[in-house]
Amino acid sequence: MSHLESSAPGRRERKRQQTLDHLANTAWTLFEALGFDAVTMERIAEDADVAKGTLYKHFPVKEALLRHRFHRELADALPAVFQEIAGLPTVETQLHAFLARNAEWSEQHRAYLLPYVRFRLSEAHVKAVEQRSGLDQVFSHLIRQGQANGEFRMDYAPELLANYLQFLYLAVLLRWLLDEGDSLAVEFERMLNVFLQGLKKPE
Amino acid sequence: MSHLESSAPGRRERKRQQTLDHLANTAWTLFEALGFDAVTMERIAEDADVAKGTLYKHFPVKEALLRHRFHRELADALPAVFQEIAGLPTVETQLHAFLARNAEWSEQHRAYLLPYVRFRLSEAHVKAVEQRSGLDQVFSHLIRQGQANGEFRMDYAPELLANYLQFLYLAVLLRWLLDEGDSLAVEFERMLNVFLQGLKKPE
DNA sequence: GAACATTATTGTACGACGTACATTTTGTGC
DNA sequence: GCACAAAATGTACGTCGTACAATAATGTTC
Numbered sequence: 001m002s003h004l005e006s007s008a009p010g011r012r013e014r015k016r017q018q019t020l021d022h023l024a025n026t027a028w029t030l031f032e033a034l035g036f037d038a039v040t041m042e043r044i045a046e047d048a049d050v051a052k053g054t055l056y057k058h059f060p061v062k063e064a065l066l067r068h069r070f071h072r073e074l075a076d077a078l079p080a081v082f083q084e085i086a087g088l089p090t091v092e093t094q095l096h097a098f099l100a101r102n103a104e105w106s107e108q109h110r111a112y113l114l115p116y117v118r119f120r121l122s123e124a125h126v127k128a129v130e131q132r133s134g135l136d137q138v139f140s141h142l143i144r145q146g147q148a149n150g151e152f153r154m155d156y157a158p159e160l161l162a163n164y165l166q167f168l169y170l171a172v173l174l175r176w177l178l179d180e181g182d183s184l185a186v187e188f189e190r191m192l193n194v195f196l197q198g199l200k201k202p203e
Numbered sequence: 204m205s206h207l208e209s210s211a212p213g214r215r216e217r218k219r220q221q222t223l224d225h226l227a228n229t230a231w232t233l234f235e236a237l238g239f240d241a242v243t244m245e246r247i248a249e250d251a252d253v254a255k256g257t258l259y260k261h262f263p264v265k266e267a268l269l270r271h272r273f274h275r276e277l278a279d280a281l282p283a284v285f286q287e288i289a290g291l292p293t294v295e296t297q298l299h300a301f302l303a304r305n306a307e308w309s310e311q312h313r314a315y316l317l318p319y320v321r322f323r324l325s326e327a328h329v330k331a332v333e334q335r336s337g338l339d340q341v342f343s344h345l346i347r348q349g350q351a352n353g354e355f356r357m358d359y360a361p362e363l364l365a366n367y368l369q370f371l372y373l374a375v376l377l378r379w380l381l382d383e384g385d386s387l388a389v390e391f392e393r394m395l396n397v398f399l400q401g402l403k404k405p406e
Numbered sequence: 407g408a409a410c411a412t413t414a415t416t417g418t419a420c421g422a423c424g425t426a427c428a429t430t431t432t433g434t435g436c
Numbered sequence: 437g438c439a440c441a442a443a444a445t446g447t448a449c450g451t452c453g454t455a456c457a458a459t460a461a462t463g464t465t466c
Contacts, residue, residue: 010462010463011461011462011463012413012414012461012462012463015414015461015462016414040451040452041452041453042451042452050415050416051415051416051417052416052417052452052453052454053415053416053417053453053454053455054414054415054416056453056454057414057415060453118324118325121321121324121377122321153400156393156397160393161397163374163378164371164374164394164397166374167370167371167373167374168367168370168371170370171366171367171369171370174324175366190359190363191367194359194364194367197356197400213433213434214432214433214434215432215433215434215442215443218432218433218443219443243422243423244423244424245422245423253444253445254444254445254446255423255424255425255445255446256424256425256426256444256445256446257443257444257445259424259425260443260444263424
């Protein structure tokens with residue numbers, strides 16, 4: 001029994017991942033065809049040809065199927081984005097660039113974001129690292145870098161500041177989803193501006 | 204038919220308010236006795252001696268019963284709080300004092316805040332003024348005052364800034380509800396500090 | 407590789423929760 | 437008072453998620 005799960009996934013774990021992907025893909029197809037709300041868990045199970053209980057075991061709620069897909073998308077896209085912003089001179093500009101990319105992505109997934117965001121807020125009680133949103137980790141990383149740089153104030157933990165930024169991000173996103181005023185990218189700029197005025201060291 | 208509903212409430216509206224209070228009070232008693240989660244809508248209706256459909260008509264979800272009570276509490280407490288903080292010299296200190304008061308209140312209602320906050324986030328799509336949280340309006344008011352004062356930057360609308368502050372408030376509150384680290388008041392101080400460094404004009 | 411232990415999947419049946427609707431009661435305007 | 441509108445009642449129903457016992461698949465030990 002190896003304690004390094006990554007080195008010995010075993011067939012069971014492989015099949016699990018396979019089933020997860022299969023379920024999420026089946027669900028996604030249905031979402032795109034019928035709209036998120038119109039799709040029922042029973043229908044997903046039926047189309048995926050598994051028992052209802054099996055689907056519920058892997059994905060206790062419909063939104064978890066979205067998470068599975070989005071996390072995979074994020075994991076696939078992140079390296080390229082990081083490479084893209086790595087060349088920028090300051091963490092401030094990196095944050096702006098990152099949010100600009102995020103705005104594009106959000107516009108493409110607009111239809112799913114409202115239920116998804118609510119779901120993520122509802123499961124905030126899960127503190128497990130792998131459950132933390134990708135955003136949280138990206139923000140933590142960049143802010144820590146900015147602190148090491150001397151760009152940002154050092155008197156707060158980067159995790160705390162990242163948490164603040166994440167909720168400011170949510171504020172903007174929800175406003176955009178509901179009111180649909182200016183472009184999301186512009187709203188992110190505004191928010192970052194306000195946040196950074198406090199985050200940046202006074203010179 | 205008067206178009207001023209406040210001038211001609213009518214018996215119907217009076218009874219409605221009466222029923223609302225009765226339902227919310229009955230529910231509150233049950234919540235305190237059995238815990239929020241353990242109380243069912245059916246039980247509330249039964250104890251209040253109304254049909255299930257009637258309860259659902261006034262309060263589509265259980266959390267709405269909390270909102271009714273909390274809004275009333277807020278409305279009752281606000282005047283005193285405003286009077287208390289009015290004497291403070293700057294809006295910055297007023298914000299600190301207000302959040303300190305809010306921290307006390309939150310600690311007393313801790314058990315209900317998690318479901319309540321989630322509920323409020325879920326109904327964010329309701330843009331009606333009377334639905335906007337009391338906090339939102341308090342923050343707007345204070346920030347507008349701070350802008351008029353010359354304390355705060357003027358390049359953003361107070362409503363937008365209040366929205367940011369509200370989500371930072373939520374960030375702190377949720378962290379406290381889930382992780383239970385330092386005292387809520389301290390966490391509010393920290394958050395306000397970060398927010399104000401950006402909100403305050405550089406001198 | 408054979409027997410045992412563990413975990414996952416199936417299918418069904420059940421219970422809780424919210425909704426719909428026809429009926430009755432209550433309030434409003436003439 | 438009467439006629440109309442609106443709200444409350446109670447029941448019946450449909451949906452959704454869960455529980456459970458039986459079965460299948462995987463992992464482990466010798």
